[in-house]
Amino acid sequence: xxxxxxxxxxxxxxxxxxxxxxxxxxxxxxxxxxxxxxxxxxxxxxxxxxxxxxxxxxxxxxxxxxxxxxxxxxxxxxxxxxxxxxxxxxxxxxxxxxxxxxxxxxxxxxxxxxxxxxxxxxxxxxxxxxxxxxxxxxxxxxxxxxxxxxxxxxxxxxxxxxxxxxxxxxxxxxxxxxxxxxxxxxxxxxxxxxxxxxxxxxxxxxxxxxxxxxxxxxxxxxxxxxxxxxxxxxxxxxxxxxxxxxxxxxxxxxxxxxxxxxxxxxxxxxxxxxxxxxxxxxxxxxxxxxxxxxxxxxxxxxxxxxxxxxxxxxxxxxxxx
Amino acid sequence: xxxxxxxxxxxxxxxxxxxxxxxxxxxxxxxxxxxxxxxxxxxxxxxxxxxxxxxxxxxxxxxxxxxxxxxxxxxxxxxxxxxxxxxxxxxxxxxxxxxxxxxxxxxxxxxxxxxxxxxxxxxxxxxxxxxxxxxxxxxxxxxxxxxxxxxxxxxxxxxxxxxxxxxxxxxxxxxxxxxxxxxxxxxxxxxxxxxxxxxxxxxxxxxxxxxxxxxxxxxxxxxxxxxxxxxxxxxxxxxxxxxxxxxxxxxxxxxxxxxxxxxxxxxxxxxxxxxxxxxxxxxxxxxxxxxxxxxxxxxxxxxxxxxxxxxxxxxxxxxxxxxxxxxxxxxxxxxxxxxxxxxxxxxxxxxxxxxxxxxxxxxxxxxxxxxxxxxxxxxxxxxxxxxxxxxxxxxxxxxxxxxxxxxxxxxxxxxxxxxxxxxxxxxxxxxxxxxxxxxxxxxxxxxxxxxxxxxxxxxxxxxxxxxxxxxxxxxxxxxxxxxxxxxxxxxxxxxxxxx
Numbered sequence: 001x002x003x004x005x006x007x008x009x010x011x012x013x014x015x016x017x018x019x020x021x022x023x024x025x026x027x028x029x030x031x032x033x034x035x036x037x038x039x040x041x042x043x044x045x046x047x048x049x050x051x052x053x054x055x056x057x058x059x060x061x062x063x064x065x066x067x068x069x070x071x072x073x074x075x076x077x078x079x080x081x082x083x084x085x086x087x088x089x090x091x092x093x094x095x096x097x098x099x100x101x102x103x104x105x106x107x108x109x110x111x112x113x114x115x116x117x118x119x120x121x122x123x124x125x126x127x128x129x130x131x132x133x134x135x136x137x138x139x140x141x142x143x144x145x146x147x148x149x150x151x152x153x154x155x156x157x158x159x160x161x162x163x164x165x166x167x168x169x170x171x172x173x174x175x176x177x178x179x180x181x182x183x184x185x186x187x188x189x190x191x192x193x194x195x196x197x198x199x200x201x202x203x204x205x206x207x208x209x210x211x212x213x214x215x216x217x218x219x220x221x222x223x224x225x226x227x228x229x230x231x232x233x234x235x236x237x238x239x240x241x242x243x244x245x246x247x248x249x250x251x252x253x254x255x256x257x258x259x260x261x262x263x264x265x266x267x268x269x270x271x272x273x274x275x276x277x278x279x280x281x282x283x284x285x286x287x288x289x290x291x292x293x294x295x296x297x298x299x300x301x302x303x304x305x306x307x308x309x310x311x312x313x314x315x316x317x318x319x320x321x
Numbered sequence: 322x323x324x325x326x327x328x329x330x331x332x333x334x335x336x337x338x339x340x341x342x343x344x345x346x347x348x349x350x351x352x353x354x355x356x357x358x359x360x361x362x363x364x365x366x367x368x369x370x371x372x373x374x375x376x377x378x379x380x381x382x383x384x385x386x387x388x389x390x391x392x393x394x395x396x397x398x399x400x401x402x403x404x405x406x407x408x409x410x411x412x413x414x415x416x417x418x419x420x421x422x423x424x425x426x427x428x429x430x431x432x433x434x435x436x437x438x439x440x441x442x443x444x445x446x447x448x449x450x451x452x453x454x455x456x457x458x459x460x461x462x463x464x465x466x467x468x469x470x471x472x473x474x475x476x477x478x479x480x481x482x483x484x485x486x487x488x489x490x491x492x493x494x495x496x497x498x499x500x501x502x503x504x505x506x507x508x509x510x511x512x513x514x515x516x517x518x519x520x521x522x523x524x525x526x527x528x529x530x531x532x533x534x535x536x537x538x539x540x541x542x543x544x545x546x547x548x549x550x551x552x553x554x555x556x557x558x559x560x561x562x563x564x565x566x567x568x569x570x571x572x573x574x575x576x577x578x579x580x581x582x583x584x585x586x587x588x589x590x591x592x593x594x595x596x597x598x599x600x601x602x603x604x605x606x607x608x609x610x611x612x613x614x615x616x617x618x619x620x621x622x623x624x625x626x627x628x629x630x631x632x633x634x635x636x637x638x639x640x641x642x643x644x645x646x647x648x649x650x651x652x653x654x655x656x657x658x659x660x661x662x663x664x665x666x667x668x669x670x671x672x673x674x675x676x677x678x679x680x681x682x683x684x685x686x687x688x689x690x691x692x693x694x695x696x697x698x699x700x701x702x703x704x705x706x707x708x709x710x711x712x713x714x715x716x717x718x719x720x721x722x723x724x725x726x727x728x729x730x731x732x733x734x735x736x737x738x739x740x741x742x743x744x745x746x747x748x749x750x751x752x753x754x755x756x757x758x759x760x761x762x763x764x765x766x767x768x769x770x771x772x773x774x775x776x777x778x779x780x781x782x783x784x785x786x787x788x789x790x791x792x793x794x795x796x797x798x799x800x801x802x803x804x805x806x807x808x809x810x811x812x813x814x815x816x817x818x819x820x
Contacts, residue, residue, distance in 0.1 A: 085518070158553060166553040168543065261547055263550070264520075274519065277707075
């Protein structure tokens with residue numbers, strides 16, 4: 001099978017998974033207990049009013065008809081209107097997406113920037129005390145949940161030292177400085193934990209690479225240890241790192257939901273929790289759909305990138321069976 | 322080695338940049354004017370309190386952005402606001418309001434009789450929520466007698482109606498406004514500036530205000546679904562006020578008197594252990610009395626609410642003129658409880674389900690009650706319901722035995738007289754007292770409602786566990802905080818900053 005055909009097969013699987021995910025999400029949110037009409041109208045509505053609202057929201061129509069209409073809308077970014085506020089869902093999500101995007105993007109970037117040198121150092125110095133300490137520290141980091149790291153960062157930098165805000169978000173349109181300041185602690189909390197995970201992978205990859213023949217060859221022709229690692233090792237590490245980052249992006253999405261709560265960030269995660277509490281199904285469906293589709297898409301892209309980047313994989317794949 | 326050093330250098334440089342950005346304290350807003358940051362727990366779901374229900378909308382907008390003809394002062398008395406004065410006819414059915422001649426909306430349009438009539442007609446139209454519309458039931462006609470006089474004719478006298486006029490039902494909105502659902506427009510000291518959903522509502526000073534000018538240039542109501550996040554925001558100086566601390570045990574964190582002032586007042590929120598009187602056992606007065614006797618309410622309040630709050634014994638908070646401490650009607654007496662259960666034929670025990678919403682007071686109070694009722698031979702199965710489920714099962718379908726919920730609306734004793742109320746409580750004597758109170762003189766109102774509250778208590782219509790406290794935290798330079806919550810509004814007009 002050529003790389004192109006393999007990618008095409010994976011693409012077909014992706015489309016099927018996207019569709020299946022959307023059906024499951026729609027079915028699951030419809031099965032949630034609690035009557036949306038009653039919640040919208042509050043504690044003083046009559047039964048007649050609730051019936052009229054259900055009719056108006058189209059909740060009495062057949063399931064498949066509602067699903068088809070919803071999916072078609074979602075495909076061109078029309079997610080309907082919020083049951084609770086009566087506003088369109090798409091612009092609401094767009095404004096929340098910005099917050100989550102920066103949180104996740106900076107969280108991952110900072111994690112990589114921290115993890116690569118730390119992991120490499122732990123590998124190269126693994127037979128020394130300092131290497132073992134670094135390694136042990138990253139082990140501790142693995143065990144720490146992001147929200148717990150967040151709470152401690154808040155206690156130290158916001159409550160005690162009062163250097164940084166404990167939460168909230170300012171758009172960069174309003175103030176670039178305030179925007180950065182408000183992102184520091186949440187990004188750090190996410191990144192510290194992610195960096196621990198990624199640095200473990202970097203460490204084991206570096207150990208593996210330094211045992212390879214080509215690395216020994218490079219050393220024997222006069223390259224220094226770090227020089228050989230930089231020149232020959234990193235490219236090989238990059239491939240496995242790419243996979244790890246792809247997989248970690250999915251966990252980062254989930255971590256971001258919790259971090260948004262801790263730091264009162266108006267992102268997709270806090271929107272989701274709020275909408276679930278209010279049974280604002282249009283919003284719940286849209287946010288969950290986007291999150292699940294994002295994870296599926298990331299996995300697909302990692303898969304494809306893996307095919308393209310790793311020449312060994314391509315060669316074995318192309319060899320006749 | 323050179324490459325490694327370069328990489329390490331890059332990382333260090335990046336970290337330094339972030340730290341440098343971090344060390345510039347978030348105080349740029351304070352330099353631009355007097356800013357007030359208020360933390361609140363419930364975010365409004367819309368901006369139009371006539372068409373959208375929920376206490377969070379008037380909390381932010383009433384008296385601040387929207388004004389009413391008459392308003393409640395800090396002691397719960399009705400005072401003039403947009404109406405400079407009003408008279409009522411001898412039989413109490415015709416009210417004549419004279420409007421403040423200077424009053425105008427933030428847009429510059431005058432607050433004239435036409436604007437008042439239009440606002441009132443909207444509040445009783447089909448566009449309004451059932452809750453608002455029902456407050457206008459008693460009104461027959463609304464007329465502009467001249468540019469500054471409005472006459473309202475009632476079908477029968479009603480003390481309740483004038484009181485309701487101080488709340489959401491009585492707001493006067495700008496007739497030139499185009500979309501009140503997104504852009505509230507009134508005549509108050511503050512103008513609506515923006516609503517960042519999931520974050521905050523911003524109000525700015527209305528420079529053209531007809532009355533005493535606003536004391537802050539900008540006011541932010543910031544919403545926290547997590548109360549820990551709100552307390553840390555206050556501790557880290559991001560907030561000036563916590564409008565109502567939802568977890569009383571967190572009060573201790575604000576013990577530093579050089580930084581914070583803690584105000585502990587009363588709210589309108591009665592935490593009620595409600596009985597579904599369609600349930601065979603609970604329809605028996607003796608069983609309800611037994612349950613009342615079996616629960617040590619002081620101990621419950623101490624253990625689940627940090628001892629903050631007040632024992633009331635009926636559906637009336639202490640800020641209402643007809644309040645009477647009825648908490649001793651059925652004092653804690655397990656012996657009496659056992660005797661009553663025996664009389665009712667339940668000496669061999671009784672099994673009841675208690676369905677509580679997963680709100681801060683629900684499950685904790687529930688567990689306490691399970692333990693106490695077990696002492697007198699009542700086996701209680703505790704069922705925890707998420708709010709949406711509670712609304713559906715308990716409130717709408719009446720599918721429950723006992724439940725606990727805080728009723729936060731002001732003057733909500735009448736909920737027990739509403740047809741189809743979720744307790745299935747129906748007492749003709751009580752209903753009649755409420756009717757007489759509404760149609761009689763102001764003095765009649767007080768005596769009749771006192772009597773009605775006693776009927777509820779004697780009838781053990783519910784067990785009033787305690788009244789939620791109103792705990793407000795403010796930095797020491799904020800003055801004018803109202804400790805007691807008497808209206809639906811977080812009234813900004815009394816607040817000022819010393820610095």
